[in-house]
Structures are given as structure tokens and as C-alpha cells.
Amino acid sequence: MPIGITVNALSVLLGGIFGALGGKKMSKGFKESLNMAFGVCSMAMGIFAIAPMKNMAAVIFSIIIGTAIGLIFHLGEWINRGASNMQKFISKFIHAPAALDQKTFDATLVTVIVLFCASGTGIYGALTEGMNGDATILISKSILDFFTAAIFAANLGYVVSLIAVPQFVIFIILFFAAHLIYPLTNPAMILDFKAAGGVLMLASGFRMVQIVMFPTADMIPAMIVAMPISWFWMAIILPIL
Incomplete structure (x- = not known):
């Protein structure tokens, strides 16, 4: 039972409704300060995930190789393109609120879709729960x-709640894919995988507080290569050393 995925989708759904209903009462300063707190929390979660790693060299190689793969294949651009197509479909049924022009509404909606459907933390969490x-x-x-959806919904309206549907579908696919991967792993590989995911969570935190805009979408392949590289390090490299 994918409890975490269900709870996450519901948080976006309910947060969007809450923000659309009461968002006008949130000041700009309140929204910005709360976003800073979100960034720090993401960093803390990342550090917690990194700490138990078994093979630091394998994790470092995973981040470098995975990010290189993402940049070579322009993964971030593909994700943005998919989000843009999703936005065009949604905009056929829901138009921009009176306070926003359609161009601003469309651009912001793409950002929100990427944030909820293709974040490193979400993908990492779905795979971990599946494993x-x-x-x-x-x-x-x-x-x-929940609060992020509420803040965006304060400007975009109820459309933010609809993003819970594609988010749930994507995370469920990852959840069941992880069931096939788990029997091929060992505890050390899992810890190194979690550490790679933790690095992405840390990078996401820096983006939230706008200190460094890490290419987190392009870094997602790091989680795919983390376990094979961890296995290769322990089975091939360490015996030589």
C-alpha cells in the first residue's frame, strides 16, 4: 500500500484548495518567509539521508555521472516540455484568474507541475517506499x-489541486518499478542510493532559498546510476584497493 504517495497527493490536493480559498489573506512577505523555511527543511532532510551512506566515492561518482547524463540528454528541458504540454491541456478547461495574465499563469503553472511531479525528493521518496x-x-x-501548494494556489487558483492527479500516477509507476529493483540490491547499495537522493534534496533546498540554482532536474539520473555504481565500487574497485 503506497501510503506515502497517497498522503503526498492528498497534501497537494488539499493544499491547493486551502490556498485558493484563503490565499488572498497571505501577504507577500509571509509567503517568501515560509518558502525560506521550506528550503531549510529540505536541506535537513537531505543531510539526514546522506549521513548513513556506506561508500562516499560511489555516491560522488553517481552525482557527477548522473548529472552529466542529464545535461547531455537535456533531461531538464524534456521535463519542462512535458510540463508545458500538461499545462496546455489543463488551460483548455481552466483559465488564468483575473489578477494574472494568461502568459504569467501558464509559465507559473509549468513551474508548479515540475515542482510536484518531477522533483528529486518526490522521485527518491517514491522509489524508497517501493523498495x-x-x-x-x-x-x-x-x-x-501542502503549504507550497497553498501558496501557489493563492495566485493560480484551484488548478494547483489538479496537479495531484499526474503526480500520483507518476509516483505509483516509480513505486511498482522499485519492487522489481529491490531484490537485486543489498543494504549498502540502498544506503548509497538514499545518499544520492539526499544530495538532490539538499540541492533542492538551495534552489528554494535561491542561493544556488542547481540543475536538479538534470541531476535526477544520479539516483538511477547510484546503485549500479555502488555495486561496482564494492565488487570490483574495493577488492583491488
Whole structure:
């Protein structure tokens, strides 16, 4: 039972409704300050995930190689393009609120779709829950997503709630894919995978507080290569050393 994924999707759904209903009462300063707190929380979650790693060199190689793959294949651009297509479909049924022009509404909606459907933290959390049933990452993320959805919905309206549907579908696919991967792993590989995901969570935190705009979408392949590289390091490299 994908509890974490369900809770995360509900947090976006309910947060969007809450923001659309009461968003006008949120000041700009309140929204910005709350976003800073979200960034710090994401960093803390990332550090917690990184700490138990078994093979630092393998994790570092994973981040470098995975990011290089993402940049070579322009993964971030593909994700933005997919989000843009999703936005065009949604905009056929829901138009920009009176306070926003359609161009601003469309651009912001693409950003929100990427944030909720293709974040490193969400993908990492869905894979982790699928592997070992640990829903704590997604449940912790749900707290942040509820308020993030509320803040965006204050400007965009109820359309933010609809993003919970594609988010749930994407995370469920990752959840069941992880079931096939887990039997091929060992505890050290899992910890190194979590550490790679933690690095992405840390990078996401820096983006939230706008200190450094890491290419987090392009860094997503790091989680795909983390376990093979961890296995290669332990089976091939360490015996030589």
C-alpha cells in the first residue's frame, strides 16, 4: 500500500484548495518567509539521508555521472516540455484568474507541475517506499507540499489541486518499478542510493532559498546510476584497493 504517495497527493490536493480559498489573506512577505523555511527543511532532510551512506566515492561518482547524463540528454528541458504540454491541456478547461495574465499563469503553472511531479525528493521518496516500504520521506515532503501548494494556489487558483492527479500516477509507476529493483540490491547499495537522493534534496533546498540554482532536474539520473555504481565500487574497485 503506497501510503506515502497517497498522503503526498492528498497534501497537494488539499493544499491547493486551502490556498485558493484563503490565499488572498497571505501577504507577500509571509509567503517568501515560509518558502525560506521550506528550503531549510529540505536541506535537513537531505543531510539526514546522506549521513548513513556506506561508500562516499560511489555516491560522488553517481552525482557527477548522473548529472552529466542529464545535461547531455537535456533531461531538464524534456521535463519542462512535458510540463508545458500538461499545462496546455489543463488551460483548455481552466483559465488564468483575473489578477494574472494568461502568459504569467501558464509559465507559473509549468513551474508548479515540475515542482510536484518531477522533483528529486518526490522521485527518491517514491522509489524508497517501493523498495522497503519507508514512507517517512514522502510524508515529511507532504507537509512542505501542502503549504507550497497553498501558496501557489493563492495566485493560480484551484488548478494547483489538479496537479495531484499526474503526480500520483507518476509516483505509483516509480513505486511498482522499485519492487522489481529491490531484490537485486543489498543494504549498502540502498544506503548509497538514499545518499544520492539526499544530495538532490539538499540541492533542492538551495534552489528554494535561491542561493544556488542547481540543475536538479538534470541531476535526477544520479539516483538511477547510484546503485549500479555502488555495486561496482564494492565488487570490483574495493577488492583491488
